[in-house]
Amino acid sequence: MPKTPHLEHPDRPWLIRTYSGHSSAQASNALYRRNLASGQTGLSVAFDLPTQTGYDSDHALARGEVGKVGVPICHIDDMATLFDQIPLDQMNTSMTINATAAWLLALYVAAAERQGVRPDTLQGTTQNDIIKEYLSRGTYVFPPEASIRMTSDIVAYTVEEIPKWNPINICSYHLQEAGATPVQEIAFAMANAVAVLDAVRAREDVPEETLGRVFGRISFFLNAGIRFVEETCKCRAMTALWSELGRERYGIEDERMLRFRYGVQVNSLGLSEAQPENNIVRIALEALGVTLSRDARTRSLQLPAWNEALGLPRPWDQQLSLRTQQILAYETDLLEYPDLFEGSHVVEAHTEALLQDARTELQKVLEMGGAVSAVENAYMKQALVESHTLRIRAIERGEQIVVGVNRFKETTDSPLTAQSEGSILKVDDSAEREQVERLQSFRSARNSADAEAALQGIADCLKNGDNILPASIRAAHAGVTTGEWADTLRRLFGEYRAPTGVGAARSISAGEDTDGLRARVEALSETLGRRPKILVGKPGLDGHSNGAEQIAVKARDVGMEVVYDGIRLTPEEIVQSARDEGVHVIGLSILSGSHGVLVRDVLERLNKEGLQGIPVIVGGIIPDDDAAALRAAGVKRIYTPKDFDLSRIMGDIVDIVGEAAP
Amino acid sequence: MSQPGRGAVSQILEGLAAGDRTAVSEALNLVDDRRPEQREAALELLDALAQRPTPHTPYRVGITGAPGAGKSSLLNAVVERLRDSVTGIGIIAVDPSSQRSGGALLGDRMRLSGGARESGVFLRSMAARDRLGGLADATQASAAVLSSVFEWVFIETVGIGQSECEVAQLVDTLVFVAQPGAGDTLQFMKAGILELPDLFVVNKSDTGPVAERTRSELQATLGLLGSADEGEWQPPVLLTSARDRQGIDALLEAMAAHQKHARQSGQLEDRRQNGRVNFAVESLARRYGEYGLAQIGGAQAVAQRLAAPSERSAFALVLELGREIESALTRR
Ligand code: B12
Ligand SMILES: Nc1nc2c(ncn2[C@@H]2O[C@H](COP(=O)(O)OP(=O)(O)OP(=O)(O)O)[C@@H](O)[C@H]2O)c(=O)[nH]1
Ligand SMILES: [Mg+2]
Numbered sequence: 001m002p003k004t005p006h007l008e009h010p011d012r013p014w015l016i017r018t019y020s021g022h023s024s025a026q027a028s029n030a031l032y033r034r035n036l037a038s039g040q041t042g043l044s045v046a047f048d049l050p051t052q053t054g055y056d057s058d059h060a061l062a063r064g065e066v067g068k069v070g071v072p073i074c075h076i077d078d079m080a081t082l083f084d085q086i087p088l089d090q091m092n093t094s095m096t097i098n099a100t101a102a103w104l105l106a107l108y109v110a111a112a113e114r115q116g117v118r119p120d121t122l123q124g125t126t127q128n129d130i131i132k133e134y135l136s137r138g139t140y141v142f143p144p145e146a147s148i149r150m151t152s153d154i155v156a157y158t159v160e161e162i163p164k165w166n167p168i169n170i171c172s173y174h175l176q177e178a179g180a181t182p183v184q185e186i187a188f189a190m191a192n193a194v195a196v197l198d199a200v201r202a203r204e205d206v207p208e209e210t211l212g213r214v215f216g217r218i219s220f221f222l223n224a225g226i227r228f229v230e231e232t233c234k235c236r237a238m239t240a241l242w243s244e245l246g247r248e249r250y251g252i253e254d255e256r257m258l259r260f261r262y263g264v265q266v267n268s269l270g271l272s273e274a275q276p277e278n279n280i281v282r283i284a285l286e287a288l289g290v291t292l293s294r295d296a297r298t299r300s301l302q303l304p305a306w307n308e309a310l311g312l313p314r315p316w317d318q319q320l321s322l323r324t325q326q327i328l329a330y331e332t333d334l335l336e337y338p339d340l341f342e343g344s345h346v347v348e349a350h351t352e353a354l355l356q357d358a359r360t361e362l363q364k365v366l367e368m369g370g371a372v373s374a375v376e377n378a379y380m381k382q383a384l385v386e387s388h389t390l391r392i393r394a395i396e397r398g399e400q401i402v403v404g405v406n407r408f409k410e411t412t413d414s415p416l417t418a419q420s421e422g423s424i425l426k427v428d429d430s431a432e433r434e435q436v437e438r439l440q441s442f443r444s445a446r447n448s449a450d451a452e453a454a455l456q457g458i459a460d461c462l463k464n465g466d467n468i469l470p471a472s473i474r475a476a477h478a479g480v481t482t483g484e485w486a487d488t489l490r491r492l493f494g495e496y497r498a499p500t501g502v503g504a505a506r507s508i509s510a511g512e513d514t515d516g517l518r519a520r521v522e523a524l525s526e527t528l529g530r531r532p533k534i535l536v537g538k539p540g541l542d543g544h545s546n547g548a549e550q551i552a553v554k555a556r557d558v559g560m561e562v563v564y565d566g567i568r569l570t571p572e573e574i575v576q577s578a579r580d581e582g583v584h585v586i587g588l589s590i591l592s593g594s595h596g597v598l599v600r601d602v603l604e605r606l607n608k609e610g611l612q613g614i615p616v617i618v619g620g621i622i623p624d625d626d627a628a629a630l631r632a633a634g635v636k637r638i639y640t641p642k643d644f645d646l647s648r649i650m651g652d653i654v655d656i657v658g659e660a661a662p
Numbered sequence: 663m664s665q666p667g668r669g670a671v672s673q674i675l676e677g678l679a680a681g682d683r684t685a686v687s688e689a690l691n692l693v694d695d696r697r698p699e700q701r702e703a704a705l706e707l708l709d710a711l712a713q714r715p716t717p718h719t720p721y722r723v724g725i726t727g728a729p730g731a732g733k734s735s736l737l738n739a740v741v742e743r744l745r746d747s748v749t750g751i752g753i754i755a756v757d758p759s760s761q762r763s764g765g766a767l768l769g770d771r772m773r774l775s776g777g778a779r780e781s782g783v784f785l786r787s788m789a790a791r792d793r794l795g796g797l798a799d800a801t802q803a804s805a806a807v808l809s810s811v812f813e814w815v816f817i818e819t820v821g822i823g824q825s826e827c828e829v830a831q832l833v834d835t836l837v838f839v840a841q842p843g844a845g846d847t848l849q850f851m852k853a854g855i856l857e858l859p860d861l862f863v864v865n866k867s868d869t870g871p872v873a874e875r876t877r878s879e880l881q882a883t884l885g886l887l888g889s890a891d892e893g894e895w896q897p898p899v900l901l902t903s904a905r906d907r908q909g910i911d912a913l914l915e916a917m918a919a920h921q922k923h924a925r926q927s928g929q930l931e932d933r934r935q936n937g938r939v940n941f942a943v944e945s946l947a948r949r950y951g952e953y954g955l956a957q958i959g960g961a962q963a964v965a966q967r968l969a970a971p972s973e974r975s976a977f978a979l980v981l982e983l984g985r986e987i988e989s990a991l992t993r994r
Contacts, residue, residue: 377730497772503767503769505767507763514763522764529697529700530694531764552767553767555765556766557765559763560765561789562765562766562767562768563771566772577771579684579687580687580785580786581785581786582688582690582691582694609684610684
């Protein structure tokens with residue numbers, strides 16, 4: 001009998017993480033310690049949106065957002081509290097932080113120094129990938145050039161001073177969440193890595209011989225969707241393409257440096273609001289896709305929760321995701337074998353096919369001047385919007401089956417969602433008030449002369465072109481706050497608004513029902529005397545743009561005039577646009593959970609301006625009881641992820657505008 | 663927002679006099695409205711505005727050029743510089759729209775920076791499509807509305823060719839924004855649009871030597887065209903970077919110089935007169951068709967009627983001519 005090849009020693013499992021953080025440093029610290037106690041082996045910190053976009057908790061733009069989708073960190077005391085009783089020399093901490101990465105890393109180093117831990121022993125990751133922020137994630141602040149400079153500052157600093165740190169985590173994860181196909185995910189991520197590496201290589205303080213080590217410290221963060229066989233192939237393709245790039249473009253030969261190291265969060269975009277328990281199975285299968293092939297296995301894994309499309313997960317929901325990983329790692333025999341696909345010509349062939357297409361696409365981006373150019377000229381963003389339109393159209397038409405959503409929809413009542421409190425985590429509104437109080441007493445207790453001198457130090461270092469980290473670490477110790485640090489940079493670099501990608505996006509949403517809708521829009525135009533005009537607005541710090549983009553493109557495709565100005569506008573700006581532009585309807589899209597404050601703010605301003613006649617509709621993650629309250633406040637219609645049929649939404653809009661017309 | 667009927671015209675007028683932005687918006691909605699009864703109200707409104715003196719001397723600038731050349735960014739940089747020294751800025755951004763669906767994504771507001779947005783700049787985006795036969799009609803009317811409230815009015819339009827000619831007649835100064843890149847000038851020549859603009863700007867000068875090269879090419883080409891008559895305006899070619907805020911002051915100075923020239927040479931009045939004729943012809947043709955227009959002697963006759971000295975505005979004349987056409991048509 002032939003002997004099955006077994007590993008002599010089974011592999012150690014990947015790093016098991018849960019992306020978490022909310023309310024306050026103290027509450028998140030308690031959560032982290034609980035998770036570590038139940039067998040989690042690393043930490044993955046979610047920051048709230050003000051922290052990610054460089055505002056203190058008491059800034060006007062932070063209102064309603066503090067502690068909502070992550071932990072607020074304003075200064076060194078917050079950071080110290082976050083890791084209280086967690087020895088940082090033994091922890092591996094991943095921080096999802098980008099525009100303000102240099103600052104949060106500085107706070108982390110300073111907090112470690114307070115614990116008596118030497119920076120060169122720290123292990124972990126700063127996401128620090130700004131390009132995908134412009135393309136998908138939305139927490140960018142500064143223009144591309146300035147941002148890339150800081151990215152490379154972090155790389156150059158850590159490679160010498162914190163050698164076990166992963167200074168950057170190139171994310172293709174977020175690209176798939178914005179609609180990317182596997183080929184786009186591979187190609188755009190590689191183009192992104194090239195932009196960073198080229199910037200680092202061009203630095204005078206990074207000698208040629210260090211480049212190999214730099215290359216070796218770059219890690220990736222991938223997505224894994226439900227087509228898990230293809231996802232396995234994608235991981236293998238990226239592994240191959242990365243070492244190819246290292247060898248050919250950067251002349252690196254050391255095999256250890258050429259290894260493709262990546263972590264994964266499995267796909268959330270495909271997790272449904274309808275029959276949410278089905279997501280448990282989706283998540284498990286997606287986890288399989290990135291662990292199955294030993295040669296291309298993920299180093300760390302984060303799983304979303306079954307109630308992803310409903311709202312924030314509670315501890316129990318996260319525990320279920322953790323257990324899913326543990327079953328895969330410890331109950332199954334997955335870790336006992338060499339690569340299962342060795343010699344599989346099927347997997348090889350598909351991997352090769354993906355590779356070829358990805359090489360072509362990568363070349364195209366490089367030829368237009370690289371990833372930064374392809375951000376500025378909107379090439380990549382537009383490609384993502386178009387891919388996402390195709391995905392949604394396929395779901396609408398039933399060509400892409402989503403069980404419980406567009407097939408097998410009949411269901412009995414679920415005990416999981418039966419509780420009245422809505423089976424999600426609700427962040428207490430008092431969290432914001434308490435955080436603001438803490439911040440203000442911190443500010444009044446610190447030595448303000450020290451803080452000011454430290455800020456001046458940052459301004460000087462920016463002007464002189466010095467590395468931003470040493471000055472930032474000094475500022476962290478001196479009691480500078482997140483908002484102050486970012487404001488100093490805003491003044492020098494300016495703020496940036498990335499292209500929305502929708503303007504030139506091809507019209508691919510057309511279908512049979514579009515013709516019918518167009519006729520209705522034409523008829524409505526006759527009644528109105530001009531074309532119906534819709535403002536699609538994204539108030540607040542929320543960066544989730546998918547829904548707004550697809551609504552905007554669809555509205556254009558059925559013949560409406562659409563004003564869409566991208567993410568992160570204030571209610572004031574939205575109301576001003578609505579008035580100047582003379583729109584017939586306002587559609588707000590909010591997924592960050594701060595709809596309560598923001599929608600009311602818009603409604604009040606409309607009232608004050610005498611524009612209450614313009615109907616307002618809202619879409620996003622809006623729990624049922626909140627929806628009722630918003631309707632009572634005057635919102636005409638509310639849409640959530642289960643309303644995936646865009647044509648039906650357009651039909652409603654035609655009705656709503658028609659009814660509002662005098 | 664209530665759709666203003668005729669009774670509302672006086673209310674809008676009051677609002678405009680007070681500089682009320684909601685009134686500006688309602689006025690723009692009204693002049694864009696294709697329903698016949700609204701059309702009359704719109705012309706009455708426009709006529710009243712034309713009769714009324716403004717506290718400022720209105721100045722209109724057209725900004726045109728290839729898609730993505732940086733027109734909106736440049737406009738933003740100019741507005742940032744201007745906003746403290748002028749009484750009000752209005753912008754009309756004309757976007758192309760889909761041929762198939764008639765829908766349009768209007769994205770120029772995006773480029774207005776926080777500063778420009780806070781300073782109360784008024785921006786209205788319009789889709790080009792429904793303005794059959796061109797922009798002159800709705801844009802002329804909208805510009806008239808904005809000029810009655812704001813000292814500076816900018817009109818941004820995309821594209822090379824047709825739309826330039828129309829915008830040229832609406833504005834006092836036409837700025838053409840070019841992208842750095844070899845070979846472009848040839849295209850400009852072919853399109854025959856080099857004769858129209860009063861100022862040329864090669865934007866994105868931060869991209870390096872290409873921009874400088876494009877500038878000299880453009881200058882050389884213009885030199886070939888130029889009939890350097892004494893006293894005639896020589897369009898300058900400027901270099902700017904909207905991104906780095908370079909060359910913006912020089913651009914503003916060139917605008918001022920051209921404005922002065924246009925006023926003194928009478929070019930301004932000629933252009934405005936052309937613009938009025940075009941507006942009248944287009945809006946009559948849109949409403950009554952070529953056949954209707956022929957009833958009163960066609961475009962030529964319209965021009966003559968407009969050229970005759972009169973107490974009344976072009977808008978009132980359009981109303982009057984419209985009535986003549988109607989009665990001619992009913993007589994048959
Ligand atoms: C994709 C996604 C992302 C992508 C977004 C990419 C992008 N550019 O949009 C990425 C990966 C970047 C991302 C990041 C984050 N995300 Co996210 N994300 C999602 C996810 C999985 C899907 C959202 C989506 O795009 N769906 C597809 C679109 C087409 O659907 P939709 O937006 O719901 O729109 C539909 C309807 O709602 C409606 N609609 C929406 N808007 C409008 C507007 C109008 C006018 C109309 C008529 C209709 C309408 O019509 C649409 C058609 O069906 C959701 C969970 C889920 N499954 O819904 C979480 C979710 C929204 N994210 C969440 C969080 C917390 C984050 C982060 C803040 C995490 C962090 N701490 O850093 C970050 C930061 C993002 C930021 N800058 O704000 C939370 C929000 C929690 C809450 N509300 O309490 C969710 C609910 C996940 C969860 N359960 O924790 N995310
Ligand atoms: N490098 C550089 N880029 C610029 C400059 N001005 C504009 N851009 C970029 O060029 C792109 C197009 O800019 P817009 O201002 O939208 O150009 P536009 O001509 O108004 O475009 P449309 O209205 O779509 O025709 C954007 O990505 C801008 O960031 C500049 O001076 N330098
Ligand atoms: Mg523009």
